[in-house]
Amino acid sequence: MSLGLSIAEAAPWYNLGLVVISVFLFIKLFTTPVRDKRVYLMPWKLLFFALLVFIVEEVITVLRQMEVINIPKHINGFFEIIIICTFIYTLLLQKEHMKMTRA
Numbered sequence: 001m002s003l004g005l006s007i008a009e010a011a012p013w014y015n016l017g018l019v020v021i022s023v024f025l026f027i028k029l030f031t032t033p034v035r036d037k038r039v040y041l042m043p044w045k046l047l048f049f050a051l052l053v054f055i056v057e058e059v060i061t062v063l064r065q066m067e068v069i070n071i072p073k074h075i076n077g078f079f080e081i082i083i084i085c086t087f088i089y090t091l092l093l094q095k096e097h098m099k100m101t102r103a
Contacts, residue, residue, distance in 0.1 A: 012061045019055055026051065040097050043090045050086040053079055 026048045030041070057079035063069045 009065065012058050012065065015058050016055070016062070019051065019058070022051055023055075038101070040094075043094045043097075046086050046090040046093070050083045050090075053082050053086070057083075 026044070029044060030048075034041075057076055060069070060071060060079075061076065064071060064073075
């Protein structure tokens with residue numbers, strides 16, 4: 001087995017390991033009491049949603065590699081479109097919030 005194939009096979013497992021750390025940090029963020037009413041958490045909630053979509057995508061990839069499920073690979077593109085659209089919407093929300101706080 002070549003180095004590239006080995007990395008391609010192990011990458012979804014490493015991604016899921018790093019996602020566990022990210023989910024823990026998001027949970028800490030959302031459970032921290034908000035003392036200032038100007039804190040705007042909606043973009044972070046949307047980023048958490050994108051992270052959850054990424055988790056679903058990676059779990060499907062791992063299950064496909066283990067041959068537990070038989071789903072075509074082009075399904076991953078739909079998940080990536082959802083993630084990218086969520087990121088763009090998050091940026092637009094943050095831009096609008098910054099515009100409103102300056103006024």
